[in-house]
Amino acid sequence: MRSLHLRPRSGHARQRGVVLFIALIVLVAMTLAGIAVMRAGRFVQVGTPDEIYSRPANRFVAEFIGDVNVFGVKKNADGAWVSEDDGSRVEIVPPPALSGAREAAVVVRPEFLRFIDEPSAANNAIKGTVYNEYALGSRIQYEVRSSGRTLLVELSRANAWTGGLDQPVIVGWDARDAIVVEG
Numbered sequence: 001m002r003s004l005h006l007r008p009r010s011g012h013a014r015q016r017g018v019v020l021f022i023a024l025i026v027l028v029a030m031t032l033a034g035i036a037v038m039r040a041g042r043f044v045q046v047g048t049p050d051e052i053y054s055r056p057a058n059r060f061v062a063e064f065i066g067d068v069n070v071f072g073v074k075k076n077a078d079g080a081w082v083s084e085d086d087g088s089r090v091e092i093v094p095p096p097a098l099s100g101a102r103e104a105a106v107v108v109r110p111e112f113l114r115f116i117d118e119p120s121a122a123n124n125a126i127k128g129t130v131y132n133e134y135a136l137g138s139r140i141q142y143e144v145r146s147s148g149r150t151l152l153v154e155l156s157r158a159n160a161w162t163g164g165l166d167q168p169v170i171v172g173w174d175a176r177d178a179i180v181v182e183g
Contacts (some may be wrong), residue, residue, distance in 0.1 A: 110154035110176035122172025
């Protein structure tokens with residue numbers, strides 16, 4: 001099955017014209033040489049799968065292509081970014097296009113969240129409770145409840161978390177791993 005999914009990319013690379021391949025499944029689209037994300041009949045972003053996944057143009061694209069954790073943030077009176085949920089400080093690196101923004105959305109992919117022992121072990125930390133675990137072959141996805149929201153944490157099976165369900169945890173991520181888009 002994998003070779004079937006890779007054929008559009010390898011076949012496209014040999015051709016000199018434009019090939020339009022409509023993929024209704026995100027996993028299939030991510031195997032193509034280039035993809036376009038559309039919303040309401042308009043192109044929202046065009047790029048390689050890596051560009052779309054790693055640098056989505058906006059929140060819609062980020063949520064459309066893969067699992068995400070999204071945090072609303074705003075600038076406080078001191079100019080620091082703080083969580084809309086609880087007012088805690090959030091360390092992020094906004095792109096130049098958002099330098100004058102007062103609000104933004106912070107997108108963190110599940111593979112960039114990690115379980116940490118102390119809040120100081122990451123730029124950002126949230127306390128929560130692990131309430132679900134999904135074995136997904138080579139990776140394991142954990143659902144963590146925190147202040148009315150659910151966070152997704154994804155680890156490789158080799159680095160699986162050793163705690164159990166209903167355990168309190170601290171989930172952290174670094175500023176460089178967050179994608180900041182218009183809120």
